Amino acid sequence: MIRAILILTFSALAIQVLVAKEVNxxxxxxxxxxxxxxxxxxxxxxxxxxxxxxxxxxxxxxxxxxxxxxxxxxxxxxxxxxxxxxxxxxxxxxxxxxxxxxxxxxxxxxxxxxxxxxxxxxxxxxxxxxxxxxxxxxxxxxxxxxxxxxxxxxxxxxxxxxxxxxxxxxxxxxxxxxxxxxxxxxxxxxxxxxxxxxxxxxxxxxxxxxxxxxxxxxxxxxxxxxxxxxxxxxxxxxxxxxxxxxxxxxxxxxxxxxxxxxxxxxxxxxxxxxxxxxxxxxxxxxxxxxxxxxxxxxxPDTARELRIGATDILELARKISSGNLIFQEIEGKTLSLSEVFYLLVSAAERLIEQRPVDLSLDIETPWGPFNPPPRPITVSTDLSQFRRTLADVLDHLRSEQRVPDAVWVGSQAVSPDSFLVATAQFVVDQLEGKTSPQMISISPKTADFSSYIRNDDGLWGWVIFPKGFNAPEMMELARRQGWTLKPAVPTWKEPR
Ligand SMILES: [Zn+2]
CATH class of the missing domain: 3.20.20.370 (Glycoside hydrolase/deacetylase)
Known part of the structure; x- marks a missing residue:
């Protein structure tokens, strides 16, 4: 009897394996x-x-x-x-x-x-x-x-x-x-x-x-x-x-x-x-x-369907503040670094104003910076200036639809990469319940898109180019648009 049941079970498994193989x-x-x-x-x-x-x-x-x-x-x-x-x-x-x-x-x-x-x-x-x-x-x-x-x-x-x-x-x-x-x-x-x-x-x-x-x-x-x-x-x-x-x-x-x-x-x-x-x-x-x-x-780019609350923002902010300056994912929807930038700056502004973090991506994907960043410096600023700079960056993102080349902290310019990491750290501290800092430190950081966007070497082998053609500055510009990069998520790939 036991043996018969075992045989039955094995047969059922075998049938399941066969069925699974037929799923295309x-x-x-x-x-x-x-x-x-x-x-x-x-x-x-x-x-x-x-x-x-x-x-x-x-x-x-x-x-x-x-x-x-x-x-x-x-x-x-x-x-x-x-x-x-x-x-x-x-x-x-x-x-x-x-x-x-x-x-x-x-x-x-x-x-x-x-x-x-x-x-x-x-x-x-x-x-x-x-x-x-x-x-x-x-x-x-x-x-x-x-x-x-x-x-x-x-x-x-x-x-x-x-x-x-x-x-x-x-x-x-x-x-x-x-x-x-x-x-x-x-x-x-x-x-x-x-x-x-x-x-x-x-x-x-x-x-x-x-x-x-x-x-x-x-x-x-x-x-x-x-x-x-x-x-x-x-x-x-x-x-x-x-x-x-x-x-x-x-x-x-x-x-x-x-x-x-x-x-x-x-x-x-x-x-x-x-x-x-x-x-x-x-x-x-x-x-x-x-x-x-x-x-x-x-x-489809479904990022705009996301409702992003404090939990998601904290997770994003932790990744960015730990130096993971690249596209991110929430609930299977992907966000470019420029979209993350918009969300974290928005969240920081709300936290300072003691408003709830309840965000959505209500703008088009911001372009990356068009020009090279200012030279790297470390800046320390107070909460008042930080708040005014957040407002300025948000205004730039909304009106110019791109990440600024430079973020002005009063009279000093820092790269958007550096400002993003400092903002992410501020958001983490706020959401973890730390008291508001007297001073905010912004140190040099650089998003690195080199794993995804090539440098100039070996790209221009097409026989129609004149010999020796290269375009290193254009590929630098291409890398600055790495801020817009993110995986495209298929809606149709589940096994049927
Ligand atoms: Zn062709």
Missing amino acids: NPVRVFLWFDTEDYILPESDEALLRIARFLTEEDVRATFKIVGEKARVLEQRDRRDVLGALDHHDIGYHTDFHSVQPTPAMYLSPLGWEEGVEEFSRREYQGMLDLERITGQHPSCYGQPGSSWGPQQYGALQNWGIPVYLDAGEHIDLNGEPLWYGRTLTLFSLKHTIRTELGGEADLSQAKADFESAYRDLQAQGGGIISIYYHPCEFVHEEFWDGTNFVDGANPPREEWKLPPMKDANAIETAYSTFEAYVRYIKTFPGVRFTTAREAPDLY
Whole structure:
């Protein structure tokens, strides 16, 4: 009898294990195409064929299109191509892509505000043309090559483009989706798959890469895979811009050369490789092809739903005062350091006024400082000045929507990092019931975003850059916007 029960129990366990194995965690596949070759007319055919094939397969992809490419499609009267794109999602990929200078170059000597303006001056018209020609406001943007710059994010905000979609190394949060510069950023994703289109060997590699990513994500409750191509690479032997703009070259339009093409067999092989790959991906349970336009609903920023009371503020303040100057999390919702700054300064002001700490994030994510901090000094100040400085900082956060470059404690300027840590310590002391201090000491502290935002080394290997191009000051500016960085939390990853 006992034995029979044991057998029954083991059988039930075995069934449970089987059932558990059949649960397929959701995997979102972002399939995107940088659609940029406006020189080789055959690249229009490739775009048409890919868009139509995907429609037949009931797959929606994101086509990030160059402004000049959209205008060329209009000039060539390719209503068939534009019609085929209607089924898909449209993103933006600069106005001219590789004509010199490209974004990282012209942004590299500029500060934040000048950079935002310059990017808009050069790129906004292309976005408007793309919108007019395709009938879609772009869902996303991504840079040409590795020509990335932080000021792009300021312009995207102004243009109402909510997603950054590309592959690159400039910012990285453990290979996961992130918020940076108020923009949902799908960039240095761990599972970014890039394979060639040369037939069986490439297809096998692509399948193996996909399966490995899929298995990894199954073990994590689901996740995303980013796969990208360029329509032109289905028909050319060499990229259109490599033929014309390599190493900083910038010939006039009348001297642009057509890139060499593949022969007819190689072109067919490219299509069949890709088509087999897409059909293979579709066989995996739990896989959904997803466009950039759907991404904001998958990764909503829910921080503004938080009601933040004294317990949460004390926890935040303890982490910050102990030197953990980075994004934080409350109840599964993430807060950038600039958001934490706003909350702690607000809490300190309330504690001085003996009002209850009952806060919400009622402003947009403040930008990071635009300029380098003042030189490090230690300042000691009384409660009256501290209170007036808190009010000044809050006013700056609300009216300028950014963390100030310098916090003025009377006639002395300290970095916002230093002021944040001193404020956090003040909040901890108040909430732990210590008597208000006579003097408040502010000593030099620096938030370090170097684990997430690269320095200049090795970022500029794109063949279109002139040899020796670098942008160390721009990457410093990028790091100052580390104040806006935080993980993007998926709403859909629970096992179903
Ligand atoms: Zn491109």
